[in-house]
Amino acid sequence: MILVSTFVILYKSRFMRLTHLHLFDYLYRAYNAWPRIYDGITQLFSIGQWEKWQNRVFDDLEGKKILEIGVGPGHLLLKMVQKGYRVTGLELRKGMAYEARRKVKKAGLDIDILQQSVYRLPFKSETFDCIVMTFVLAEIVNLDKAIIEMKRVLKKGGKVIVIAGGIPQDRNIIAKLLFKFIGSQTTLRIERDNKGYFERYGFAVTRTDFGPFNVVNKIVSIKK
Numbered sequence: 748m749i750l751v752s753t754f755v756i757l758y759k760s761r762f763m764r765l766t767h768l769h770l771f772d773y774l775y776r777a778y779n780a781w782p783r784i785y786d787g788i789t790q791l792f793s794i795g796q797w798e799k800w801q802n803r804v805f806d807d808l809e810g811k812k813i814l815e816i817g818v819g820p821g822h823l824l825l826k827m828v829q830k831g832y833r834v835t836g837l838e839l840r841k842g843m844a845y846e847a848r849r850k851v852k853k854a855g856l857d858i859d860i861l862q863q864s865v866y867r868l869p870f871k872s873e874t875f876d877c878i879v880m881t882f883v884l885a886e887i888v889n890l891d892k893a894i895i896e897m898k899r900v901l902k903k904g905g906k907v908i909v910i911a912g913g914i915p916q917d918r919n920i921i922a923k924l925l926f927k928f929i930g931s932q933t934t935l936r937i938e939r940d941n942k943g944y945f946e947r948y949g950f951a952v953t954r955t956d957f958g959p960f961n962v963v964n965k966i967v968s969i970k971k
């Protein structure tokens with residue numbers, strides 16, 4: 748009850764809304780800026796489930812040629828390569844790209860990790876069987892532009908596999924209040940209807956929700 752009251756007070760507080768503190772953005776920027784602390788923070792936030800959530804992409808991967816966008820420190824990228832997929836990595840932030848390349852080198856592998864944004868993909872049309880993005884979508888401001896580029900480089904019948912955090916799907920009041928509070932403190936796109944966007948671009952889309960309060964979702968979009 749005390750917890751619920753605290754969230755209600757914080758959310759309703761004019762101070763929090765008027766000053767636009769965006770406290771969560773500072774935390775998010777900090778962990779993206781220091782790749783070495785990234786793993787610790789993601790483990791904390793996901794109660795140790797981050798890797799398990801990422802691994803859900805393997806249920807849908809098809810074909811061999813994979814593009815991972817927003818590789819972060821590169822854990823999933825390495826795992827896909829070790830399972831025999833031919834993966835190209837893309838990462839916007841220099842520090843993260845550096846960390847992913849370091850991991851790849853340490854593992855004795857040779858994988859292309861380009862420092863580039865999803866908005867301009869340096870690949871020919873219809874190159875990849877699958878595109879994978881885990882916990883990246885909330886950072887993508889212009890999702891229309893990103894989808895147009897992803898659709899272009901994807902082969903016909905290919906899939907975009909997204910794992911993302913979003914609105915809790917349970918009717919749990921604590922989850923809703925917590926989400927409202929986080930939503931008021933961030934500019935990340937956590938409330939957007941990502942599935943609807945992919946549908947508007949002619950993909951066949953399915954969505955599965957999981958994790959605490961069903962706050963994590965997997966969106967698989969097939970290019971028709």
Ligand SMILES: C[S@@+](CC[C@H](N)C(=O)[O-])C[C@H]1O[C@@H](n2cnc3c(N)ncnc32)[C@H](O)[C@@H]1O
Binds near residue numbers: 779864865880881882
């Ligand atoms: C929360 S991290 C997720 C990293 C990793 N996929 C994971 O599951 O741990 C989001 C990553 O997306 C990258 N990113 C954000 N915007 C991007 C863009 N426009 N193009 C490519 N990568 C982007 C960030 O630099 C960051 O490394």
